[in-house]
Amino acid sequence: MYKLILTILIFFFTTNSLYAYLGPGIGAGIIAATLGVVIAIFAAIFGLIWFPLKKLLKKRKEKENNKKKEID
16 A cells, blocks of 8 residues: 555656647636536526426415315
């Protein structure tokens, strides 16, 4: 285990610069992917909350309409 940790530390502390060009396209792709994940999470949360709530409100409205029909 000691040798593994030592090897990993050596690799991390003896790195060289790569001088690679990352153009604006990669930045836009990262931003788009991040926004996509965040929007997907919010959509899932919205769906888990809204649709059961919508069903509950629909049932409540139907009960009120049935009571009004019984009175008339």
